[in-house]
Amino acid sequence: VSDPTRPSVQVACLQLSPKIAELADNCAMSTAAISAATADGAGLIVVPELVTSGYMLESPAEARSVAITPDHQVFADWAAAAGEAVVVGGFCELGDDGLVYNSAAVVDTDGVLAVYRKVHLWDGEKRVFTAGSVAPPVLATRVGSLGVLICYDLEFPEMTRGLALAGAEIIAVPTNWPLLNRPDGERPPELVIARAAARVNRVFIACCDRAGVERGQDWTKGTAIVDAGGWVIAETKKNDAGIPVASATIDPTQAWDKAISPVNDLFLDRRISVYAQFEGLMDAEGPA
Amino acid sequence: VSDPTRPSVQVACLQLSPKIAELADNCAMSTAAISAATADGAGLIVVPELVTSGYMLESPAEARSVAITPDHQVFADWAAAAGEAVVVGGFCELGDDGLVYNSAAVVDTDGVLAVYRKVHLWDGEKRVFTAGSVAPPVLATRVGSLGVLICYDLEFPEMTRGLALAGAEIIAVPTNWPLLNRPDGERPPELVIARAAARVNRVFIACCDRAGVERGQDWTKGTAIVDAGGWVIAETKKNDAGIPVASATIDPTQAWDKAISPVNDLFLDRRISVYAQFEGLMDAEGPA
Numbered sequence: 001v002s003d004p005t006r007p008s009v010q011v012a013c014l015q016l017s018p019k020i021a022e023l024a025d026n027c028a029m030s031t032a033a034i035s036a037a038t039a040d041g042a043g044l045i046v047v048p049e050l051v052t053s054g055y056m057l058e059s060p061a062e063a064r065s066v067a068i069t070p071d072h073q074v075f076a077d078w079a080a081a082a083g084e085a086v087v088v089g090g091f092c093e094l095g096d097d098g099l100v101y102n103s104a105a106v107v108d109t110d111g112v113l114a115v116y117r118k119v120h121l122w123d124g125e126k127r128v129f130t131a132g133s134v135a136p137p138v139l140a141t142r143v144g145s146l147g148v149l150i151c152y153d154l155e156f157p158e159m160t161r162g163l164a165l166a167g168a169e170i171i172a173v174p175t176n177w178p179l180l181n182r183p184d185g186e187r188p189p190e191l192v193i194a195r196a197a198a199r200v201n202r203v204f205i206a207c208c209d210r211a212g213v214e215r216g217q218d219w220t221k222g223t224a225i226v227d228a229g230g231w232v233i234a235e236t237k238k239n240d241a242g243i244p245v246a247s248a249t250i251d252p253t254q255a256w257d258k259a260i261s262p263v264n265d266l267f268l269d270r271r272i273s274v275y276a277q278f279e280g281l282m283d284a285e286g287p288a
Numbered sequence: 289v290s291d292p293t294r295p296s297v298q299v300a301c302l303q304l305s306p307k308i309a310e311l312a313d314n315c316a317m318s319t320a321a322i323s324a325a326t327a328d329g330a331g332l333i334v335v336p337e338l339v340t341s342g343y344m345l346e347s348p349a350e351a352r353s354v355a356i357t358p359d360h361q362v363f364a365d366w367a368a369a370a371g372e373a374v375v376v377g378g379f380c381e382l383g384d385d386g387l388v389y390n391s392a393a394v395v396d397t398d399g400v401l402a403v404y405r406k407v408h409l410w411d412g413e414k415r416v417f418t419a420g421s422v423a424p425p426v427l428a429t430r431v432g433s434l435g436v437l438i439c440y441d442l443e444f445p446e447m448t449r450g451l452a453l454a455g456a457e458i459i460a461v462p463t464n465w466p467l468l469n470r471p472d473g474e475r476p477p478e479l480v481i482a483r484a485a486a487r488v489n490r491v492f493i494a495c496c497d498r499a500g501v502e503r504g505q506d507w508t509k510g511t512a513i514v515d516a517g518g519w520v521i522a523e524t525k526k527n528d529a530g531i532p533v534a535s536a537t538i539d540p541t542q543a544w545d546k547a548i549s550p551v552n553d554l555f556l557d558r559r560i561s562v563y564a565q566f567e568g569l570m571d572a573e574g575p576a
Contacts, residue, residue, distance in 0.1 A: 119559050119562050120557055120559065122549065122552060123549040123550070123551060123552060126551050131559075132562075133559075133561065133562060134562070134565070135562050135563070135565035135566055152552075152557075155487075155488050155554070156488070156557075156558065156559075156563075157445035157446075157449060157484075157485075157488060158449075158558070158563040158566070159563070161445060161446075161566075162563060162565075162566030163566075165566060166566060182519075183519060186519070189487055189517070189518055192480060192483050192484050192487065192518055193484045193487060193488060193518075195480050195484070196445075196480050196481045196483070196484030196485070197445075197484070199443075199477055199480065199481060200443050200444070200445060200481060229477070230477055230480055230481075231470075231471060231474070261410065261411040262411070263411055263414050264410060264411060264440075266443070269408055269440075269444075270444065270446070271407050271408065271419075271421070271444075273421065274407050274420075274421060274422070274423050275423070275444075275446040275447070275450060277422070277423035277450075278423055278446070278449075278450030278451075278453060278454060
């Protein structure tokens with residue numbers, strides 16, 4: 001099934017290179033890139049995790065020095081640059097509770113639609129950020145039903161399953177994937193996880209990684225758009241401004257159809273009563 | 289972590305070609321192949337789904353005509369052929385309740401250690417088999433802590449997560465993957481799912497597909513062994529008898545270590561209280 005009354009969506013993931021702790025520069029750079037993507041026809045624009053702050057923050061104090069609230073000017077700038085498009089991007093958030101989070105904002109011309117705080121913190125982030133404790137929302141946006149995860153969140157199948165069951169057509173994933181060794185010829189392992197999550201849930205997943213070596217850390221630069229069958233339909237090509245962009249036009253309503261044979265449906269085939277038999281082991285936070 | 293007192297295990301997945309509804313031939317063929325694998329040093333031997341019966345059974349009556357119980361001679365033959373090895377293999381089971389199941393047996397020299405009945409039935413199987421309603425066990429075997437899934441079961445991340453949380457080091461997956469179209473240069477999509485499941489749970493997964501066109505159905509022939517990092521460490525090569533075998537030596541105790549950074553652990557990092565927020569949507573069998 002698909003809905004001919006719903007237009008297709010051009011998704012663009014902008015593999016930007018923020019500079020560590022250079023808030024003003026990063027805000028201007030990301031806004032300019034969003035503006036260019038809008039001009040190129042994008043309807044959904046994803047930028048990296050922590051694009052306003054950079055990633056390799058050395059201390060809670062440094063993170064706090066570049067932490068912003070959702071009423072910061074950059075989000076109004078993103079909204080203005082985006083025109084009719086929807087933007088998902090990562091930022092270092094100063095919460096109304098005074099704590100600092102690794103967050104993502106969903107922005108359109110109406111402003112900030114939602115802020116999601118990363119639930120699963122990776123490595124040094126645990127020293128710098130407070131983990132979110134609220135599941136990501138599924139938002140009805142002008143480009144479709146949109147879920148958000150940040151980087152390591154993607155590696156927990158509970159999260160992608162939860163968003164898909166909640167109706168997400170597209171999951172946008174601002175990310176900073178530290179470069180790992182991998183066998184020659186293999187795609188990044190994070191992308192294997194994204195592809196499986198897309199396929200077993202029949203959702204689109206748009207992963208926006210970053211570039212630019214930062215305090216000695218290199219990145220996978222694995223930005224990719226994955227379709228609802230789990231196939232990679234776009235990797236990066238440099239645009240006119242020299243930014244690596246992954247771009248693909250998708251029909252998000254394909255995610256409505258969970259049928260994969262005349263009598264199989266990925267959701268209707270779930271056997272909750274069987275999974276519950278694992279529950280004694282899964283109730284605790286941590287291993288059995 | 290790994291345990292130097294536990295020996296490594298040679299895993300062999302035998303991509304056999306059973307003949308439809310030829311029970312006696314299939315029993316003899318699978319037993320001979322197990323015997324050869326044992327001679328080649330295998331400690332864990334996996335053979336395909338429904339290896340005793342073939343897959344393309346046309347009717348419940350045809351399935352019943354080749355259905356066997358766990359006290360059938362073939363399992364004693366497998367045990368004798370296996371010597372010190374453990375065998376996991378699929379068969380068409382006549383249950384003590386009179387129903388017919390798509391099952392897998394775990395066999396060693398002590399006999400049949402467990403029978404698992406496929407929970408998620410694929411396509412035409414729904415006309416022929418009754419779905420199992422019991423979660424797969426995790427068995428303490430002489431080669432390690434072993435979980436079992438059958439084919440389409442693997443595509444439900446709840447199943448792999450559940451087995452890993454229950455302590456499985458290795459998940460053996462007898463399968464019959466019908467050949468699907470895929471982009472040039474891509475591995476089978478089922479293997480992408482297996483790799484992600486292995487990586488996010490840090491377990492070994494041994495998938496044993498079948499060969500041999502049967503009633504017009506061709507197979508993916510995607511047999512592979514995946515390590516706890518999600519990397520494919522073995523695909524098939526023909527053995528002296530011309531059987532495609534995937535073989536790798538593994539240290540199952542690597543699956544004990546869920547740590548993937550100095551402060552990250554794939555199980556301890558799980559946020560059950562967040563996943564529970566999806567629960568209203570996940571309680572029902574079927575979509576929200």
